[in-house]
Amino acid sequence: MFKKIKYIAVFVLLGGISVQAQVTVQSPYSRYGLGNIKGSLLPQFRAMGGVSTAVFKPNGYSTINIQNPASYASIDLTTLDMGASGGFTQLRNGNGKETSFNSTLSHVAMAFPLVKNKSALSIGILPYSELGYEYSVNEKYNATDSNTYNALYSGEGGLTKAYVGFGQQIGDYFRFGANIEYLFGNLQENGSIEIQSAPSINNRRQTKNSVGGLSFSYGAQYEIPLSSKKRITLGYSGSSPSKINTKRTFLLTQYLRSDLGEEQAAFDTLQLVENNASKLKLPLIHNFGITIQKDNNWLLGADYRMGKWSELSIDAVNQGLEDSWGFSAGAQITPDITSLGNYFKRVDYRVGFQYDKTYIRMNDQDIKQMAITFGFGFPLAQTSRFSFYKLNLTTELGRRGMITNGLIQENYINLHLGFTLNDTWFRRFKLD
Template identity: 70%
Template sequence: MYKKINYIVAVMILLASVSLKAQVTSQSPYSRYGLGNMKGLLLPQFRAMGGISTAVFRPSTYYSTINMQNPASYSGITLTTVDIGMSGGFKELKKGSLSEGSFNATLSHVALAFPIKAGRTGLSFGLMPYTELGYEFSNTEKLDTNTVNKLYSGEGGLTKAYFGLGQQFGDHFRIGANIEYIFGNLVENRALELQSVASVNTKQQDKNSVGGIGFSYGAQYEIPLSLKSRITIGYSGSSPSSINSQKTFVVTRYVRQSTGDEGTALDTPTFNQNNSAKLKLPLVHNFGISIQKDNKWLIGADYRMGNWSKLSIDGVNKGLEDSWGFSGGAQLTPDMTSIGSYFNRVDYRVGFTYDKTYIKIADQDVKQMAVTFGLGLPLAFNRFAFHKINLTSEIGRRGTLNSGLVQENYINIHLGFTLNDTWFRRFKFD
């Protein structure tokens, strides 16, 4: 049985790696700002609680959960843990009386964790989406006597591969750090087309190929209230790293075909490839607090802030604002050891999240808010293994209809498979 599970895991890791690197999974006009839509290092079980994670150590003593948002939590890994997931989302874009719907889905993450010294030292590594870029829109203007279509589109995104270590000192203090390799392509296009004549049109393409090292870190301090209850205070952050980038700028000319499709490029007046640049990421802080009773309930809150006004590519500031936000959430497990009722062993999760994003348009701050809920559905349990399905829903909104802006209404679904097992154990025979 375990050989089959390991085989399935290996195949899903391969598929997830390809998916994370290749698929376009966003249709959002707001993704054109900065590096795209930020995803966050959150597994479905944390998203279900509004994204709280900074002060979450071990939601249960029966199984291990990977919390890469705060690597100090790796020290609590007691079982070999594999977490693989997928996500999908329904989105409605509204502007004035117009609306448009879309759906996207993809495999989302692969993460593994191992105890080095159970309850004291643990490590984790994996692959997660970092940003998503995907949009397509146009506007029409008058140029002398001609009507001009201005077309804008973008695709791509960045992925984060991480390796982290967490260590506990004494009975109550933990620290940890991740080294992260951030990579991917950000491609943006701008085209100018004349409506009234069969003209030769012009398109510009900017491409950034990113690849470089970043760092994140965290700490947690635990205040015992009794043998089975505790308060945890946490901090995590990301350093202001400088990432390598190769820029390519291409200008092409083409004629729009009668079918409406863009024709083959007639020529390429400009082609500047592999110009070296630096992508400077900002300093990000996360603060959190949680209170829990082991294997029964957990309540927590997070506050975050990012110095995104310092983001720059090739020395050019991206015109973003500093961001801030907060989350609150909870988890309840009626009876983890119940034999007579399966639903008593289920984790019930709920939360909310609010962010003032780094985007400001027409003197309007773009804000995002959502309510979240989810379930942790146990599949198997014995003294050596514990498997669980984590299902999460997010119902939210970003932006406003004021000042002619676009409002995004969305429903995101996240599905994660958590496999806990005891690998590398020695069996003793009488």
């Protein structure tokens, strides 16, 4: 047991480093707000289109459902879940297309039952948002001027969420829970103006927000039994409109390019503001869900979500976003979880769909996102009668934006891999 604790401690440490340092993304839409919001979903829930708010215990395994901490009450074994993700992204506009690939360690989460099937504690770390883009725009000073300039934009970084959560069941059918979350990371953005006529003096604006502070999420679930093995579950979860501490650094410099077009070091600093204390105000988020399931056999569910992103502000400056909304529908089936003669009857098969109106509006057009999802949960060989292992694989095929009004369309294939361990720790052995 102590060896497992040691190994898991190393994984959590490496997870914190990787989630913060390795996350990269190539998405011009990540320029807005806090970047691309990742959501608190492990691979097994992404495979069902993100259905999770009303998911309690989809099969005989203990599963960590971070999206709704009320579900922690179902955890009856010590549970470890860790994984990685990668994705191919194709950017298209009217002039061409470009493809990129990025990957990272995605999450490390653990849960411990306090009172079996009544309450549990969970801790973990996972990405909250990803920021990564680089593009340029050639502009004229005005409609009658033949002179042009290049506007160069780039950004990198993201936010990471570490959390501690608790879930409790009251009576036979009601559960509630909450997560205390610590958001941290850096959001760095650059903007340059380069004059086309040479030689010329170019200007660059660099803004960096170093974020670190507490936020809260919460949830509840209510169960309606239909029979001894069938039930309907209603779920709600949300995130509070917390104010997070940030330190803002702003730098305005001038630089030149050589005759060969190579950028030279800045020769003048026009303005420098370092570590100016400010606040990042997060929006209020609501999630509603419903599932119907037959224990250890099948589950059907749907989620609806909405976020007040129009209230997001950084350093008391509203970020000009729209309120978002979206929905998911998905299913899971396990043909026969007890089958000994046919392995594939014990596999979890998952499928889903999701649609979102994001918080971005450009050129008088809402940026929308949709994806179809599918995945599998493969049970692995047990090392003892107290241990259970599962490998979760998920694929998301999606699209964001359209090639209209001069916009960019993102087509993506995201791949997620998760490893789940269920084990019984701190048990007493009796000697005859």
